[in-house]
Amino acid sequence: AQRVTQPEKLLSVFKGAPVELKCNYSYSGSPELFWYVQYSRQRLQLLLRHISRESIKGFTADLNKGETSFHLKKPFAQEEDSAMYYCALSGEAAGNKLTFGGGTRVLVKP
């Protein structure tokens, strides 16, 4: 079974401070991990995929297979980073459904 856990429902940080969103997963095969972001009143949009190893909007995430984690980090949070962040996993089954974590709301205070 696929499972994704985001232990923090809410993270509140000041502008310029580092932010780290935790994501742990459970999957027996070779997963693909994603971070999706949902800004206020907007659709879910892809932020990062682990296989692309990019840094988007200053965010990075590294897949740690030993710890089954895919934490999202940004060294200096900006007010425009305030949003809902979802970690998601895609397995190897034909349909490649996404299994989502519960989401973390990030609030960046001025």
Place this chain on the structure above:
Amino acid sequence: EPEVTQTPSHQVTQMGQEVILRCVPISNHLYFYWYRQILGQKVEFLVSFYNNEISEKSEIFDDQFSVERPDGSNFTLKIRSTKLEDSAMYFCASRGTSGRGTQYFGPGTRLLVL
């Protein structure tokens, strides 16, 4: 940039009524999905669809639910006889052909069953 669109944005219906939620996926995508999010809960997978048939469905996707791609552009989710617990945000997503690729989401339809 092409986007997934969904209509309606909001729908209110009476318990027991049928609803059809519509989605227009990105035009060259071949994999289609429905997810739902009950208020305060996780985004949950309902069904995936490829080559005009269901490729996977969740336990939630019982006989009351069906999906269809009637005309090569629309992708619909039908709930035959709505229940109170079907009240949720329903998201459509589509994906291109390459590997496990990114799923692109629509803005969602908020369904309220009274």
